[in-house]
Amino acid sequence: MKKSDPVSEAFTRLPAMLEQGAALIQRGRLLDVDCLLGSTEQAFHVAIRGGRIVDLAPAPVLMRVWTFAYRATPEAWTAYWQPMPAAGWHDLLALTKRGAATLEGDIKPFMTHLQYFKDLLALPRTGAAR
């Protein structure tokens, strides 16, 4: 992982931020998935079990599989995490539409828990689960 990378540092804090949000964990109670989340510069293998992040490791990890990947440019994450994000930078699918993020793989777990992932990945915006 690159040093002094604020986007990656925010991702490493995600498990702790999620633990503060009982309601968000409850919404993900039926979610078990291994996915790849992060920036186009540095992604993370994220293991979610019962709505909790049980492992988060910087990619690449040798032969580690993932079901789906959501990766955005560092600039997109920075804009997305603003307290009041600008128009077009305020939603995960706004980012994919504008070409600032990619959604790949088997996206069914992402779609079945779409609001969960939107809220999980917005946690650095507020520092706590909504």
Next chain:
Amino acid sequence: MTGRIEPMVGRYVHVEIDGTAHRIYFEEAGRGIPLVCLHTAGSDGRQWRHLLADEEFAKDFRIIAFDLPWHGKSNPPADWNGTEYQLTTARYTETIRAFCAALDLERPVVMGCSIGGRIVLNLAIDHAREFRALIGLEAADFQAPWYDTSWLNRPDVHGGEVCAALVSGLVAPQSPAETRMETLWAYKQGGPGVFKGDLYFYRVDGDLRGRTGAIDTSVCPLYLLTGEYDFSCMPEDTLRTAAGIVGAQVTVMEQLGHFPMSENPAQFRSYIAPVLETIKQQKTS
């Protein structure tokens, strides 16, 4: 009575659409110029409840919001056999005209949002003389798709959850939490496949590119207002559409998304009030 009762009244009207009887639910308030309001895809007329409760507007306008068949309290027609619901340009246009005729509305104003905004453009193209003015919210002749609608109706994905989660990003971040949640609640309540069926009109059948140049705003004024946070019908989509229509009045609304009337009623009011005032003056001039 000590409880606060809101002014709108709800009733049912029986309307024949494409030869089939439909029982259509509508709410109304006020008196004066008929103002028919069209909800977004996959939702219902409750989106207009703040406009319906606006005492100032009600002094000059008979504000009416109806639920499309399959939406809200308008059931599918009695002869529906369960086949996939699919809204088309022709069907949507006929539904609006049949509803207005059933209520004997004389040259109403029609204001629609999203799919309602798109069909307003079609009314302006083909039926302008029937209307006093047309208002398209989040309206454009076409916009680029941003997700695959097949996710909206499949047995292994919760339809209400995925519909609401998809459109949640279309609400501006400045919108109050209360009205954001209410806006999304309607999406969680929609019938299976209804949102998807509405989007058949939006995505497939209702592409109006190349046709909107025929709109004559001297016959019927056209107002287009789009929220800056709407990344489905983006402001540039509306501006592009308006640029091809002589006389179209276009406004980009700050701090609003795809559901202006329901996600932030106060902010929306600041934009729609001058439009309604202009239409009122148009009547008296």
